[in-house]
Amino acid sequence: MARGPIGKGKRGAGFDFMASGHLMEGRQMSSKPRIVITGLGLTAPNGNSLGEFRANLLAGKARIAVIDVRHMGKHPAGVCDFDTTKWQKRKELRIGTRVGSISIFCSREALSDSGLDWDKVDKSRVGVYLGITEHGNVETENEIHNISQFGNDTKYWTHHHNPRTVANNPAGEVTMNMGITGPHYTIGAACAAGNAGLIQAAQMLQLGEVDIAFAGGVSESIHTFGIFAGFKNQGALGAHEDPTKASRPFDKNRNGIVISEGGAIYVLERLDDALARGARIIAEIAGWCINSDATDAVLPNPERQTECVHMALKRAGMKPQDIHIVSTHATATALGDIQECTALRNVFTDCPDTKINNTKSFIGHCMGAAGALELAGNLPSFEDNWVHPTINIDELDPECAMPGLVINQPIKVARVDTILNNSFGMLGINSALIVKKYGVA
Amino acid sequence: MTKDDIKQVVLDIIADIAPDEDLTTVKPEVRLRDQLSLDSMDFLDIVMELRKKHGIEVPEADYVQLASLDSCANYLLPKFEAKGK
Numbered sequence: 001m002a003r004g005p006i007g008k009g010k011r012g013a014g015f016d017f018m019a020s021g022h023l024m025e026g027r028q029m030s031s032k033p034r035i036v037i038t039g040l041g042l043t044a045p046n047g048n049s050l051g052e053f054r055a056n057l058l059a060g061k062a063r064i065a066v067i068d069v070r071h072m073g074k075h076p077a078g079v080c081d082f083d084t085t086k087w088q089k090r091k092e093l094r095i096g097t098r099v100g101s102i103s104i105f106c107s108r109e110a111l112s113d114s115g116l117d118w119d120k121v122d123k124s125r126v127g128v129y130l131g132i133t134e135h136g137n138v139e140t141e142n143e144i145h146n147i148s149q150f151g152n153d154t155k156y157w158t159h160h161h162n163p164r165t166v167a168n169n170p171a172g173e174v175t176m177n178m179g180i181t182g183p184h185y186t187i188g189a190a191c192a193a194g195n196a197g198l199i200q201a202a203q204m205l206q207l208g209e210v211d212i213a214f215a216g217g218v219s220e221s222i223h224t225f226g227i228f229a230g231f232k233n234q235g236a237l238g239a240h241e242d243p244t245k246a247s248r249p250f251d252k253n254r255n256g257i258v259i260s261e262g263g264a265i266y267v268l269e270r271l272d273d274a275l276a277r278g279a280r281i282i283a284e285i286a287g288w289c290i291n292s293d294a295t296d297a298v299l300p301n302p303e304r305q306t307e308c309v310h311m312a313l314k315r316a317g318m319k320p321q322d323i324h325i326v327s328t329h330a331t332a333t334a335l336g337d338i339q340e341c342t343a344l345r346n347v348f349t350d351c352p353d354t355k356i357n358n359t360k361s362f363i364g365h366c367m368g369a370a371g372a373l374e375l376a377g378n379l380p381s382f383e384d385n386w387v388h389p390t391i392n393i394d395e396l397d398p399e400c401a402m403p404g405l406v407i408n409q410p411i412k413v414a415r416v417d418t419i420l421n422n423s424f425g426m427l428g429i430n431s432a433l434i435v436k437k438y439g440v441a
Numbered sequence: 442m443t444k445d446d447i448k449q450v451v452l453d454i455i456a457d458i459a460p461d462e463d464l465t466t467v468k469p470e471v472r473l474r475d476q477l478s479l480d481s482m483d484f485l486d487i488v489m490e491l492r493k494k495h496g497i498e499v500p501e502a503d504y505v506q507l508a509s510l511d512s513c514a515n516y517l518l519p520k521f522e523a524k525g526k
Contacts, residue, residue: 089461090460090461091458091459091460091461091478094457094458094460095482150493155492156489156492156493158489159482159485159486159489160482
């Protein structure tokens, strides 16, 4: 890993980013402000806090329910059970959307985690950037069902439809709940959206557009039958008699995606601001890349994925050997997993310290939240040096075999300083985000 | 159906659309917006629920008639009676 001046300053001391540039020779991001994570809130099917989520990942505990999907019957799905009334009034819940509620819960929890003195924060300098795979399907399907009970007469169509279905809804609900008057919008990036939200926030902080960002990814996708039907008819909907084994990336008998809901939202700040207020720094954003396959709507392109990871490494000033954990995107589809493994084998040759894992095997595919949640579950590795596994591998697919793949049991390693978080999505959007432990050279 | 019955119908609807509100002290002669946290979208919900649950139509020009429980009862009574309720 290229050496930078991190870890030199004491908390509370200022930091001269421009002066540090010469020490980060070769980094494309060297002249820009460094961005750090100082707070995190999440809800996952197997945890409503980072502590609970992490404990279940290390214990190998998946949590997948079986739900009744409208028009489709029973299917496995990842369902979150966070306390919806912790941060919202019941009226807000009635008017808003499920994903808005997820977003508010995660943002409020992230704020609590950050230690920010919210009353003293200039709310006009706060931005909200949330990645989404899709939005509006749930509410639209509900209304179509609703008016079908009234002869399809549109006078029964709710007047709440438009504010619920505008694409900025999840981020907008956060601003209304928290009194944030800075910018808010969502980033539509298919299943790369969680990373895209974080990257957008980092860019806006570097540009000086905001001083604090709430960023990550969210999803309510289990409440729309359309996504289940679409994957099923694509031959990509996961199933197993034991729902907790339905999501099994890299297993030879994997049969598709388990759809889940969830959210992970981070507080991001510029390093100097975080140091000035004495914030606990969870991790530093080291580099990223988003690119496009430009080949197929659904079949990933390993060549472009390889380029994406290489570019993220270059921007972070790192080489493949510097990466200690690769958090894979693999969704348990027949071809998608192989394509990602091909890309990773292209990049991570001769990398004995690189471990590879997968979180969807525990919680299914949280769609817009996937990348942000999967990164979150790995962040405690910076402190405990444990790497959680990918579970549900009864028979490893030889085409998914990779050195460093952590299978079924967590492993303890000497150190974890870096995480590469992969998230890819339909229409050929690829994202790779690299974070590193704060204070390591 | 009596005027008191109609007031209860409206209160039941409000209980659903404004679940955080205490409805035990609502004064029937006072404007609902002056004693409850209700906005224009909430009043549209009242109109929608009257339509869905009771088949009662309230034209936009008559929304003002829903200002208080008393005015609701006076305005809605003939509509409920016309429905044979």
